[in-house]
Amino acid sequence: MGVALRRPSWALVHRLALASLATNVLLVLTGGAVRLTGSGLGCPTWPRCDSTSYVTRSALGAHGVIEFGNRMLTFVLAVVAVATLVTAVAVRPRRRDARLLALALFLGIPAQAVLGGITVLTRLNPWVVLLHLMCSLLLVAGSVLLVDRTGPQPGRRPRALLPGPLQQLVRGVLALVLATCYLGAVVTGSGPHAGDAEAHRTGLDPDRMAQLHADVVFLLVGVTLALVVVCAALAVPPAVRRAAGLLLGLELVQGAIGFVQYFTGLPALAVALHMLGAALLVAAATHLLLTTRERKPQLVPAAPRPVADALAAR
Structure with missing residues (x-):
């Protein structure tokens, strides 16, 4: 006897959108911590943390931990973005605008990761750092928009x-x-x-x-x-x-x-x-x-x- 799978609801998409908003705001804050502690090159290369490892090592000290922690938050954002996109696609009734917003937020994560990599590879070029921050702020705005689109009356x-x-x-x-x-x-x-x-x-x-x-x-x-x-x-x-x-x-x-x-x-x-x-x-x-x-x-x-x-x- 098969087990019937329960289709996700718009309430779940709404909660995931709130999680996306919270994590994107947190990314702005942790990115600031990287800069303010002088840890921008704590992991001196990208996508590896250094030439031999994808994770931070004791030789990189506290700066490596701070920079690597900020990179790990990107994976948390990716998990939230994937869950939001998959749920928005599966939920019924269909909402094209919500699906497109969820897709845009999902695509924003690898874009942010690439910008972060360029930031490191250009040795913290201030104009690239600026672009990195503005991308985060646009993702915050997009998350607020998705929260609204998946609210109590998503089909209106x-x-x-x-x-x-x-x-x-x-x-x-x-x-x-x-x-x-x-x-x-x-x-x-x-x-x-x-x-x-x-x-x-x-x-x-x-x-x-x-x-x-x-x-x-x-x-x-x-x-x-x-x-x-x-x-x-x-x-x-x-x-x-x-x-x-x-x-x-x-x-x-x-x-x-x-x-x-x-x-x-x-x-x-x-x-x-x-x-x-x-x-x-x-x-x-x-x-x-x-x-x-x-x-x-x-x-x-x-x-x-x-x-x-x-x-x-x-």
Whole structure:
């Protein structure tokens, strides 16, 4: 007698999407730890850790352990991504958008691994490191999107809730968040935390880049504050108001951390918190954009009843 296999549910895909979000945020944090501890070349080659082993050895010391640990997190991400993709394909009813998102997150893992390898092989080229970070932040945004697409009403079509200009303002806020994170990474690439004592820097003036970064931060906070005020004045859904308020609060905390780290000589802990804040900002801005679209029920034709049921009804 065969054993019937239970088909996975969208609730399971939703939980896996949350796991993907958590692990991608964690990857940003551990990547920062690699740089801040000077462990960027703890494993001096790739894909091996050194010329003789794929795993770290005692000769590589603590730096090898830290760098190898960050590499191992990639395998955790891969397991979560594969499980998410397989489950999204197997679940019914089918959702093409969710499957494509799960596929994109899965493909992002080897892309990140290759970028990590190029980072090592180029001896921590700051522009490659920047690309590595931005790829992680985009995976965070994609994970938030998949969480939304697999939520309580995964089979419903989105409908815009805000007027066109306000919807564009929300999109602009997300674009400013990404620009702010990019410039923050450029500042880091010109500063002291290179990941290794011999790693090259961008050659850009750190003070000028920090000022440019701060200017964009002020613009972002101002635009987000305007969005919060407009949302309070208009009859927008409470979820949008809460998401805008949350984003503004995160921006203020992130800005405070940025000022503290700048005026205290860039202590490692403050920089690590700032990197974590960048991932949370991207997640919050993506969430804000998603709250501006309501899930509208789809019209699904009723399934035909068996002939016997139809006759009984007569």
